[in-house]
Amino acid sequence: MTFLMTGVAGYIGSVCAYNFMQRGYKVVGIDDISTGAKYAVDYLKQNSNFSFYEGDFADNNLLEKIAKENNIECIVHFAANTQVFESTQNPLKYYTNNVCKMVKLLEFANLHNINNFIFSSSAATYGNLIKDEIFEDDIKNPINPYGSTKLIGEMMLKEFSDSKQDFNYIALRYFNVAGASLQAKLGQYNPSTLLIKIAAQTASKQREKMYLYGDTYNTPDGSCIRDFIHVDDLANAHFCAYEYLKENKKSDYFNVGYSKGTSVKEVIKIMKEVSGVDFNVELAGKRAGDPDCLVANCDKIKKLTKWQAKYDDIKLICKSAYEWELFLKQIKGI
Structure with a gap:
């Protein structure tokens, strides 16, 4: 069984590729490494089940x-x-x-009769639902273009599947x-806006400091x-999704x-606890x-x-994210 994984040099793609290969499957990765990490590709290449093609996943010649x-x-x-802001x-x-x-x-999948597709979508498709838990059938009302593009991706898949x-x-x-x-020695390598990555850095x-973006949200402590x-749990979810398919x-x-x-303020408190470092946090809009x-x-x-x-x-x-940043400092010589 051979899987084509786009964005394989990225954070989630590289961890998922490793997960699938550990189960004995072959992974063909494609990435232009514009936001991904060459380190991740080199790490995956240590496994004989991995093949890599550098380039744009929409390049017809490369896909052929x-x-x-x-x-x-x-x-x-x-x-x-993937950056919301x-x-x-x-x-x-x-x-x-x-x-x-x-x-x-999808045109490539259609042309070559590839009939199994797993899509990296997002909770951003739901928008700002005011409820304790979000269910798959809840209304989709994205409040940013990132969420809108992921919802359109889901719609394209449904309509293509229907046809x-x-x-x-x-x-x-x-x-x-x-x-x-x-x-594996894999994590989020490149700069990011994700909270736990920034707190770990x-x-x-x-970083000299991090920002708390708002403390007046409709939540118990005012932070998102x-x-x-x-x-790793997310990577395993992809494999279980494939088995279901x-x-x-x-x-x-x-x-x-x-x-x-978990609120932003709680994450900051936990990162300080697991790292033993009382770093500077500045309130922003x-x-x-x-x-x-x-x-x-x-x-x-x-x-x-x-x-x-x-x-x-x-x-x-939080601890795994912090230890990953310490590792990156070693290999980058920071």
Whole structure:
């Protein structure tokens, strides 16, 4: 079985590729390394089940070369622009990369009769729902272009699947992915706006300070609440989604999180605790596009697939992120 994974040099893509290869599957990775890390590609190349093609996942010539040299049976699509605030400042960039290029990938799947597709979607498709837990069937009302592009991606998959009898897909709606892999020397390598990454960088003295973007949200302590999931658990969710797809030949949508929320202020407190560093935090204004609270109901993925969380511990997530930053300082010579 051979999987084509786009965005394989990225944070989630690289960890998922490692997870699949540890199970004995072949992974063909494609990435232009514009936002991914060459380190991740070099690390994955240590496994004989990994092949890498550098370039744009929407490049028809490159895709044809991949199809000619490999028997692709499933596409796992990670490649996308993912920064919420940036999407509000440059929406056309997001529609180009996350929507227009995905059309090219679906055309490739159609041309080569690749009928299994796993899509990296997002909780940003829901928008700012005011409720304790978010279910897959809840209304979708994105409040930023990033979330809109992910919802359009899901719509394209559904309509393509409706038109092509044998094509099936799973859309995984990630909540807040965090931490570094506990199975491999892989984590979030490049600069990021993700909270736990930034807190870990500040604790490891790669930043002088971090910002708390708003403390007047409609939450108990005034800071945003998010459902943080460890990247290894998310990688395993992708494999369980593939097993479901293979066994049932049926498309579906799954939330992936832990069904519990942690506020920004709580994360900062925990990072200080696990690192032993009392770093500087400065209050700043709210960022455009940030919902008050996003917490998943994950009963569906647990009921329909074999997925179970193994690392549901915010302290473990923060500790792994902090230790990853210390490792990066060593290999970068910071």
